[in-house]
Each structure stands twice: as structure tokens, then as C-alpha cells.
Amino acid sequence: MARRTAASSYDEGDVRVRPGRGSRPRSKLRPAHTDATPALVIAVDRGRYTCVLDGRTVTAMTARELGRKAVVVGDRVGLVGDVSGAPGTLARIVRVEERATVLRRTADDDDPVERIIVANADQLMIVTAVADPEPRPRLIDRALVAAFDAGIEPLLCLTKADLADPGPLLAAYAPLQVPAVVTRLAPGSSGADVGDVLQHLRDRVTVLVGHSGVGKSTLVNAVVPGADRATGRVNVVTGRGRHTSTSAVALALPDGGWVIDTPGIRSFGLAHVDPDRLILAFPDLAAETEDCPRGCTHADGEPECGLDAALAAGRVDADRLASYRRLLASRDRQAGD
Numbered sequence: 424m425a426r427r428t429a430a431s432s433y434d435e436g437d438v439r440v441r442p443g444r445g446s447r448p449r450s451k452l453r454p455a456h457t458d459a460t461p462a463l464v465i466a467v468d469r470g471r472y473t474c475v476l477d478g479r480t481v482t483a484m485t486a487r488e489l490g491r492k493a494v495v496v497g498d499r500v501g502l503v504g505d506v507s508g509a510p511g512t513l514a515r516i517v518r519v520e521e522r523a524t525v526l527r528r529t530a531d532d533d534d535p536v537e538r539i540i541v542a543n544a545d546q547l548m549i550v551t552a553v554a555d556p557e558p559r560p561r562l563i564d565r566a567l568v569a570a571f572d573a574g575i576e577p578l579l580c581l582t583k584a585d586l587a588d589p590g591p592l593l594a595a596y597a598p599l600q601v602p603a604v605v606t607r608l609a610p611g612s613s614g615a616d617v618g619d620v621l622q623h624l625r626d627r628v629t630v631l632v633g634h635s636g637v638g639k640s641t642l643v644n645a646v647v648p649g650a651d652r653a654t655g656r657v658n659v660v661t662g663r664g665r666h667t668s669t670s671a672v673a674l675a676l677p678d679g680g681w682v683i684d685t686p687g688i689r690s691f692g693l694a695h696v697d698p699d700r701l702i703l704a705f706p707d708l709a710a711e712t713e714d715c716p717r718g719c720t721h722a723d724g725e726p727e728c729g730l731d732a733a734l735a736a737g738r739v740d741a742d743r744l745a746s747y748r749r750l751l752a753s754r755d756r757q758a759g760d
């Protein structure tokens with residue numbers, strides 16, 4: 424029985440399982456690799472992991488003892504072997520630290536499995552153009568739900584404010600009290616005037632999501648000098664679309680913090696989202712659900728939902744409740760909708 428427990432913990436990929444204070448012989452367990460060097464995974468490409476430690480870049484592969492556990496961008500790992508980063512060297516990842524947050528990408532036609540794409544992000548920047556392409560509020564809603572569910576703080580970024588007034592979109596999201604920033608093309612330049620975006624990014628690990636053409640690469644180039652993310656829809660050299668890579672990559676911000684660009688995310692799987700968890704992101708509303716019937720989803724039309732009583736009594740704001748319920752309902756829509 425005890426053996427099964429241990430084996431299943433290993434299946435979870437937790438290679439840091441330690442013997443319970445000398446109660447079992449050490450030799451039966453994996454080496455603890457107390458000498459492993461801590462590093463951060465910033466890119467993944469065909470079984471090779473780009474890691475940074477002490478400001479240098481080291482290429483690594485996963486050690487066999489990790490089993491099938493996936494290592495993703497943002498993971499904090501332990502490295503052994505040659506960690507010099509010298510050309511041609513390859514270190515080994517022997518452990519993956521417990522993840523504070525995980526962001527999942529929904530299953531789609533190309534890949535039927537829902538996968539973790541980024542670990543340990545603390546902010547999700549949802550990039551939307553105010554025009555060209557037109558905003559897609561349902562996608563914004565779904566990204567917000569994914570963020571709230573993952574315990575990652577959302578940040579709304581409205582780009583191309585030189586083309587249209589961001590006011591209506593800001594107003595539409597105001598009841599959710601999500602922080603928002605606005606960017607535009609800097610006059611006479613192809614670069615973005617990123618305004619106060621930087622101050623929201625400093626010292627944080629921010630994942631960027633947004634559909635094609637919203638100006639995500641333009642934004643990354645403006646906040647990470649030298650990032651050299653390709654902009655524009657088509658690669659002029661190859662003539663092909665430039666979606667050659669679908670994996671995330673972390674880029675260091677000059678003043679501390681990371682931005683993680685995610686070319687692969689088209690939408691989020693929300694089927695797993697639990698209403699009891701989502702409402703925790705709305706403490707004012709959550710306080711009104713204590714007397715809800717068991718199993719109440721707090722959705723529109725739920726009999727005797729405490730939120731309706733609170734609304735009738737004027738204890739909650741009607742726009743905020745409507746926004747919350749709209750987000751809740753976005754779980755039931757098609758992923759790409």
C-alpha cells in the first residue's frame with residue numbers, strides 16, 4: 424500500500440519526495456540531488472529546454488527520473504551535470520519545483536489534449552485591439568475566466584488606441600474591476616507607445632495572450648528592447664505565415680520581471696472551471712452566496728440564489744453581477760467562440 428502511494432506520487436512527477444524522517448531506508452528512494460542548481464525554464468523546443476541561471480543560458484534535457492512529467496516555460500527546475508552553458512553542453516533537469524500557478528491551453532484540432540503551457544505566471548495580460556481587428560468580447564471573457572480560475576491576476580491591454588476610442592471597451596469591463604492599460608502607435612514610428620504598461624509588468628511574470636494581429640509582438644518589442652519579435656502577418660523572407668512556433672517563450676524585462684509570449688494559445692478550455700472557485704475572485708459577491716442552496720451555480724435563473732436577494736436588497740451592483748454572470752456563462756460556450 425505504502426509502495427503504491429509512493430509510486431503514484433512519482434507519477435505526479437514529484438521527484439522531491441523525501442523519506443519520512445529516516446523511517447525508511449534512503450536507498451529505496453531516488454537520489455535527492457541536493458546539489459542541483461536552481462534555474463528557470465524560458466523556452467522549450469523539441470525536448471530541449473532553455474534555462475537561465477545566474478544570468479547565463481543553459482540548454483538542458485529532462486532526466487529519465489522525471490518520468491513523463493512535462494516541463495514548461497516558467498517552471499523552476501533543478502539542474503545537474505554541465506551547467507556551464509558552454510556551446511555543445513547539455514545539463515539535466517532532475518526536478519521541477521511545485522508550481523504556484525498553471526495556465527492551460529484548451530484541446531483543439533491540432534492537439535486533442537488539454538495541456539499546461541505556462542507555469543508560475545502571476546499576471547495574464549489579455550491583449551485586444553480597439554479596432555483592426557475588431558475586439559472579441561467573448562474571447563476576453565473566456566481569458567478572464569481562465570485567469571481567475573488559475574489564480575492569475577488579469578490585466579486588460581487595449582492596443583491601437585490611435586485607431587479608435589478605447590472608452591467603450593473600458594466601460595464595458597469596468598464593473599469587473601480588472602486593471603486596464605491602453606497603448607497606441609508612437610507618432611511617426613512603427614513602435615508602440617506603451618504608456619504605463621511597463622509599470623504593470625515590473626517584477627512580475629506576465630503571460631500575454633491575444634489573437635492574431637492585435638499587436639502583441641509590437642508590444643513585446645516595445646517593452647523588451649532587442650526582443651525582435653516578428654511583426655506583421657506574413658514573413659517577407661519565406662512568404663509563409665510566421666506561426667512556425669507554437670510554444671511559449673519568456674523574455675526578461677530590463678527592469679526586472681518576465682513577459683511570456685504565447686503564439687500557441689487560441690482559446691482556453693473552461694470545462695474544468697468550478698463556479699465555487701470562480702466566485703472567489705469576486706469577494707463582494709461571494710459574501711452574498713453563503714445562504715445559497717447546495718450546488719447553486721449562482722447563474723441566472725438559479726432558484727433562491729443569494730445573489731438575486733442581494734441585488735433586490737441593493738447590496739450588490741447590478742452591472743457587476745451581470746458581468747460576473749456573463750463570465751460564468753462563458754464556460755458553456757464553444758472554446759473558439
Ligand SMILES: Nc1nc2c(ncn2[C@@H]2O[C@H](COP(=O)(O)OP(=O)(O)OP(=O)(O)O)[C@@H](O)[C@H]2O)c(=O)[nH]1
Pocket residue numbers: 582583584585586606607608613615633634635636637638639640641642653654655656
Ligand atoms: N495603428 C496601429 N497599428 C498597430 C499598433 N500595434 C500594432 N499595430 C500593427 O498591427 C499589425 C499587427 O501587429 P503585430 O504586433 O504583428 O500583431 P500580433 O498580435 O503579434 O500578431 P500575431 O503575431 O499574428 O499574433 C502590424 O502591422 C502592426 O504594425 C497600434 O497601436 N496602432
Ligand SMILES: [Zn+2]
Pocket residue numbers: 712715716719720721722725727728729730
Ligand atoms: Zn447562488
